[in-house]
Amino acid sequence: MNRTALALIVAAGAACLAPAHAALAADAPECKAVRLADLGWTDIALTNTTAEIILGALGYEPSQTMLALNITFDSLRNGDIDVFLGNWRPVQDEDYRVYFDDGSVIPVATNLTGAKYTLAVPKYVFDGGLTSFDDLETFADKLDRKIYGIEPGTNKPLLDMVESKAHGLTGDWEVVESSEAAMLAQVQRAVENREWIVFLGWQPHPMNVNMDMAYLSDGDAEFGPDFGGATVRTLVRKGYPGQCPNVTAFFGNLVFDIDYENAGMNMIMTDGLEARDAAEKMLKAHPEKLEAWLKDVLTFDGRPGLAAVKAELSIQ
Template sequence: MIVAAGAACLPAHAAFAADAPECKAVRLSDLGWTDIALTNTTAEIILGALGYEPSQTLLALNITFDSMRNGDIDVFLGNWRPVQDLDYKPYFDDGSVIPVATNLTGAKYTLAVPKYVFDGGLKSFDDLQKFADKLDHKIYGIEPGTNKPLLDMVEAKAHGLEGDWEVVESSEAAMLTQVQRAAEAKEWIVFLGWQPHPMNVNMEIAYLADGDAEFGPDFGGATVRTLVRKGYPELCPNVTAFFSNLVFDIDYENTGMNMIMTDGLEAKDAAIKMMQAHPEKLDAWLKDVVTLDGKPGLAAVKAELGIQ
């Protein structure tokens, strides 16, 4: 691009003012997870204040990757590593998706149980078969396309699994309802758990050991990355700069998610409250980012949010 070639001669913010007209619509994938509801909506509010027209589309994880490969989705804020990097390796290998930021560190993602189940002896993936009858041979997962490590584990009869084990696929909300119902009755249940999430604050849970083959070491210790579709950084450098800056932390996400899940706030209201409480985040998120028409981005967003 001619603009890019001359970027070195321009002020930093001007270099990002060259988004193509089609960049005005920014299409984000929503998996129905509360963490992505918070992060997507945060991005949506900021992009709207910058003059863009962002939208979220509810998609399964596998459809998200297909949609990015097909050019139907621009941005995905939920690339949990390492598990997705393994399951969706071909999309990274052929350049269909491009990582632009690690938006969260210190996450975890593996099987979990209520504390009373852990205290009863189910402490490891290798203990599952021992308590198969108490668990009704069921492992509770979330949306289809997200549970592949568990489905593969059951099919391979890993960890000594025997009999007709079932991975129950539903949604984050449905799974948590099932867990809460079981916990109230002190019934045994094993489910897919992760951090950040209010489940770590509002329930007594413990994570199972020895799931390294399925979810990686350190109890599925994970980072979360932001992906954009192939060609997007060149076409939309200003939006890409914003998403490269958009980095959260565990406390921020736990607090914002708790507003949604426990306090009953809409994602938009929670996202606005969090940004108003942490204006310093905006300074970092909007560094060298401008509005769609080339004006200073930080000032526009703070004005929209009523932040001095």
């Protein structure tokens, strides 16, 4: 037997003895770095950081970059960001339709159902008669013709509403753009002084637990029916599923629920925990989530993912 034949036999034998899961490790080397978009929203802080912790335990190197919503879609299109966990539908469908139509972004999962997203007021304002978008003009003076929103790029339905003077709006209404934290601070000050205020509200969020509030009706044109009833999807950039099938499988599995997100967000916003501490605490309180999230998912080097993550996070 010559050396070449012997080498082929040895190689074939080694291949037969190799662990079966090694053949499944299909992510390209460049997939080790996983770039997530962060909009500064507490829900994304929780979900991004949850993904970050699990990916780190799988041997990947995740990172988060703070971006405005419009820049997030541009960054996915340009290949500068890999994953976005905050595609709220239907509110983003029209404004960012071109990115879906040209294939720049690819939905891989609906990561949350039962969400809502529309204008809200403190309950005492609602009881005072402001119950609908159509009531805004009636109480314009009490509201100082201001609607409080969040980050620029996120408030377009409200900006369009004011510009077109929908719902009978007159005069110079202003959409105050700032951030989630700044908006909620403004709302809290108004509540403490029993002042009138209208603001962008959503669920899941601790505001629904920590504040006596109500959502306005008749905003279907701006935010969709059922008080802006929404689902949230996970998007990846074009080409990512083929290049990084293992990571894509993980994000396809990563599905949350309203109670989970409300509890985790409350730890951040009310209890003052860092996002990582809250995410770790939620993971350890709900180890059953990992079973679904890591189904058929491997570590970066091809080992079974669930066992690796549980060992890294000391979860039984």
